[in-house]
Amino acid sequence: MSLVEFLQQLINGLSLGSVYALIALGYTMVYGIIGLINFAHCDVYMVGAYIGYFVATDLHLPFVPTLLVAMLGTAIAGVLIERIAYKPLRRSTNISLLITAIGVSLLLENGFNWLFGGNPRTYPHDILQQSNVELGPVHSDTLHLIILGTSLLLMILLQVVIYRTKIGKAMRATSTDKDAAELMGINVDTTISATFAIGSALAGAAGVLVAILYSSIDPYMGIQPGIKAFTAAVFGGIGLIPGAFVGGIILGVIETFVTAWYSQLSGAIGFIVLIIILIIKPSGLLGKKVSEKV
Amino acid sequence: MKKLMACVLSLALTVSFSACQAGPSGSSAGGDTGASAQNSAASGETIKIGVVTPLTGQTSSFGQSAKKGLELLEEQVNSAGGINGQKVDFLVQDDEGKAATAVTVGQKLINSDKVVAIVGPLTSTCANSLAPICQQYQVPMVTGTGTNTKITEAGDFIFRTCFIDPFQGQVMAKFASEDLKAKTAAILFNNGDDYSKGLAEAFKSNFTSKGGRIVAEETYNTGDKDFNAQLTKIAPKKPDVMFLPDYYSTVAVIAKEARSAGVKATFLGGDGWDSSELFSIGGDAVNGVYFSNHYAADDTAKEVVQFIKDYKAKYSNTVPDAMAALNYDAGKVLLESIKKAGSTDANAIKEALKSYDGTVVSGHIKFNEKRDAVKAAVIIKTVDGKEKFFKKIQPDA
Structure with missing residues (x-):
C-alpha cells in the first residue's frame, strides 16, 4: 500500500467512522442517562430520513430547514415512544425494557414498510451541493466533511448540555438515582423526556445527512448502521459521549483498512476487535471500571 | 391508565400484524x-x-x-x-x-x-x-x-x-475484450448474493481465457452503502473496465462513489441494472454503461x-x-x-x-437437458439517462 493510498484509506475510514459516530451519540446518551439500550434508535434515524424526504420533496424546503424539521419531528417521535412504550415499564426489569425497545424497532420498520412501501426511494440529494475537496494527493467531499464536523460539534454540544446546564444536571442526577432525584424536586418525567427528545433529534439529523450521502432510503435502512453504531458506542464505552465519537471513528477506520486488505473479511474483523477490546477493557476504550450503574 | 395502555398495545399489535x-x-x-x-x-x-x-x-x-x-x-x-x-x-x-x-x-x-x-x-x-x-x-x-x-x-x-449467469458473464467478458478491446478488468461483487457471485466467477474465467487480466477482485456485503475502501484500492490499478454484477439500487451507489474515487473504467453489468430507478439514484455516473439483458424495449421483433x-x-x-x-x-x-x-x-x-x-x-x-432455456442476450448501453439497444449476442452452438 502506497503512502497516498494509505492516507486516502484513512480519510475513507474517518468518513465512514463519522457516520457511525453520529448515530452512536444518540445511543450512548440515552444509555448514559436512563440505562436503556434503545434499539429503536436506528429506526428513529430512519424516521428522520423519511421526514426529511417528504419535507424536501413535497414542501421544497432547502437543506437547513429540512434538517431542523426532521430533528423536531424525530424529537417528538422519541418523546412519544418513551411515553407510550417505555414509561409504563419504568419500574420493571431492564430485560423487559430491552424487549420493548426491540418491539418498537420492529413496529417502526414494518409500520413504515406498510405505510410507504418497501421500495427504496431516491433521496433529494441536490438539496445539499456536494463537491470534491482535493487535499494534496488525496480527496474527500464536502458532505463527508460536514458529517464529520457535525458529529464533532454535536459531541461537544452534548457535553456542554450535560455538564453545564440545569437540565443536564437533572439528567445526571436522574442517572445516578431516580428516586433520590425525585425527592430533591427534580421532575424525572420531564428529564427523561428531554433525554429522549435530544437523543432522537440527533438520530433525525444523522438520518437526513446519511440519506443525502447514500442517495436512497428504505424502511430497513437503519438496521445495518444501527448495529455498527451500537458496536461503536460499546467500543468507546457505552454511556460516555466522547466514547461514542472515538468508538465510531476507530470502528470506521478499522473496517476500512480490513476491507482494503482483504474485503471478504470486512464484516467480521470489526466485531473481532470489539470482542478483544471488551475482554481487555470490559467497559470500553474510554470507560472507567465502575460497579453496576442504575 | 392500564386500559389506555392495553388499547395502545393492541393497536400496535394490529398495525404490526397488518404490516406483515x-x-x-x-x-x-x-x-x-x-x-x-x-x-x-x-x-x-x-x-x-x-x-x-x-x-x-x-x-x-x-x-x-x-x-x-x-x-x-x-x-x-x-x-x-x-x-x-x-x-x-x-x-x-x-x-x-x-x-x-x-x-x-x-x-x-x-x-x-x-x-x-x-x-x-x-x-x-x-x-x-x-x-x-x-x-x-x-x-x-x-x-x-x-x-x-x-x-x-x-x-x-x-x-x-x-x-444462466455463466452465459451473462461469458457474454460480458466476450463483449469487453472483443468490442471494447479491454485488456484489464476489475470486479466488485456482493459476496453474500448467489447472483452477484455467479456472474463475477463467469466473467473472471471467460475474460482471462480471452487473454484479459483481472487487476482487482473485491467484495462487499448485502446492505453496504460505503464502498470507498474497495474503490480506493481499485482506482490506482487503472482497469479498462469494471464489472459490477449486482442490482440497480446498489450499483448506482457504487458507480457514483467510484467516479468520485477516481475510477475511470467503463462500467459493465448484468440484467440487474435494468431499472428506471438506476438513473435517479446514480445520475451521471451510470451513463455510458454497458449491461447484458434479456430483451430491449426498442427491439423490432413482432x-x-x-x-x-x-x-x-x-x-x-x-x-x-x-x-x-x-x-x-x-x-x-x-x-x-x-x-x-x-x-x-x-x-x-x-x-x-x-x-x-x-x-x-x-x-x-x-429447454436443454438441464431444463434451462437456450436463448440470445442483448447488450444495452445507457445514454443520457436512457437504455438503448446496442447489439445481440447469440449463444455458442
Whole structure:
C-alpha cells in the first residue's frame, strides 16, 4: 500500500467512522442517562430520513430547514415512544425494557414498510451541493466533511448540555438515582423526556445527512448502521459521549483498512476487535471500571 | 391508565400484524379479473398458479414489473376463454427478495392455496431456496429471471425461461475484450448474493481465457452503502473496465462513489441494472454503461412490438422493462404447456414443459437437458439517462 493510498484509506475510514459516530451519540446518551439500550434508535434515524424526504420533496424546503424539521419531528417521535412504550415499564426489569425497545424497532420498520412501501426511494440529494475537496494527493467531499464536523460539534454540544446546564444536571442526577432525584424536586418525567427528545433529534439529523450521502432510503435502512453504531458506542464505552465519537471513528477506520486488505473479511474483523477490546477493557476504550450503574 | 395502555398495545399489535400481511393481502390477482376469479375459485374451476416475487424491499421495482406483466397475461388468457375451458388465477405473494420469506410464502401457496404450479421466484437467491421445496412437493416451478446455475439442479420439476449467469458473464467478458478491446478488468461483487457471485466467477474465467487480466477482485456485503475502501484500492490499478454484477439500487451507489474515487473504467453489468430507478439514484455516473439483458424495449421483433403495445394500453403508456417481459414469458410458457398437457396434473405439465418449443417476447425458447432455456442476450448501453439497444449476442452452438 502506497503512502497516498494509505492516507486516502484513512480519510475513507474517518468518513465512514463519522457516520457511525453520529448515530452512536444518540445511543450512548440515552444509555448514559436512563440505562436503556434503545434499539429503536436506528429506526428513529430512519424516521428522520423519511421526514426529511417528504419535507424536501413535497414542501421544497432547502437543506437547513429540512434538517431542523426532521430533528423536531424525530424529537417528538422519541418523546412519544418513551411515553407510550417505555414509561409504563419504568419500574420493571431492564430485560423487559430491552424487549420493548426491540418491539418498537420492529413496529417502526414494518409500520413504515406498510405505510410507504418497501421500495427504496431516491433521496433529494441536490438539496445539499456536494463537491470534491482535493487535499494534496488525496480527496474527500464536502458532505463527508460536514458529517464529520457535525458529529464533532454535536459531541461537544452534548457535553456542554450535560455538564453545564440545569437540565443536564437533572439528567445526571436522574442517572445516578431516580428516586433520590425525585425527592430533591427534580421532575424525572420531564428529564427523561428531554433525554429522549435530544437523543432522537440527533438520530433525525444523522438520518437526513446519511440519506443525502447514500442517495436512497428504505424502511430497513437503519438496521445495518444501527448495529455498527451500537458496536461503536460499546467500543468507546457505552454511556460516555466522547466514547461514542472515538468508538465510531476507530470502528470506521478499522473496517476500512480490513476491507482494503482483504474485503471478504470486512464484516467480521470489526466485531473481532470489539470482542478483544471488551475482554481487555470490559467497559470500553474510554470507560472507567465502575460497579453496576442504575 | 392500564386500559389506555392495553388499547395502545393492541393497536400496535394490529398495525404490526397488518404490516406483515401487507404483501399478500394487497397482492391478489389483477384488479378487474380478481372478482370473477374468486367466484369461480369457490366452485373449483380456476387454474390457480402461484407467483413468488419481491413486491417490497430492495428489488421491489423488479417485482412490481413482474406482477404487472403477469396480470396482463392473466387478462389476455381469460378474455380469450382461459386454458382448457378454465379461468386462470395468478396468486401473487411477496417474498421481499429474502430466501426465508420465499420459502414461507411458497409453502403457503403449495399447502393452503393448492396451486398447480409456481411462476418465480424472481431473484436467484429466492429461487434457489424455493426450488428444493417445489421439487419435494412435485409442483412445477418456472422462474423467468432466476439466472443462477444451481436453481434447476434442484430437480426435474424446476424450469427456467431465461439464460444462466455463466452465459451473462461469458457474454460480458466476450463483449469487453472483443468490442471494447479491454485488456484489464476489475470486479466488485456482493459476496453474500448467489447472483452477484455467479456472474463475477463467469466473467473472471471467460475474460482471462480471452487473454484479459483481472487487476482487482473485491467484495462487499448485502446492505453496504460505503464502498470507498474497495474503490480506493481499485482506482490506482487503472482497469479498462469494471464489472459490477449486482442490482440497480446498489450499483448506482457504487458507480457514483467510484467516479468520485477516481475510477475511470467503463462500467459493465448484468440484467440487474435494468431499472428506471438506476438513473435517479446514480445520475451521471451510470451513463455510458454497458449491461447484458434479456430483451430491449426498442427491439423490432413482432412479439416485442405487440407486447409493448398491449402493456402500454393496460398501464397508461408505461414501457415494460425486462422483468415484466420475462415474467410474462415464464407465465406464458407455463400456461401453454398446461394447455398442451390438457390437465393440471403435475407430471403431465412437467412433460409438456420439457418438450416446449416456441417464440415468446424475449426470443425463442426451447429447454436443454438441464431444463434451462437456450436463448440470445442483448447488450444495452445507457445514454443520457436512457437504455438503448446496442447489439445481440447469440449463444455458442
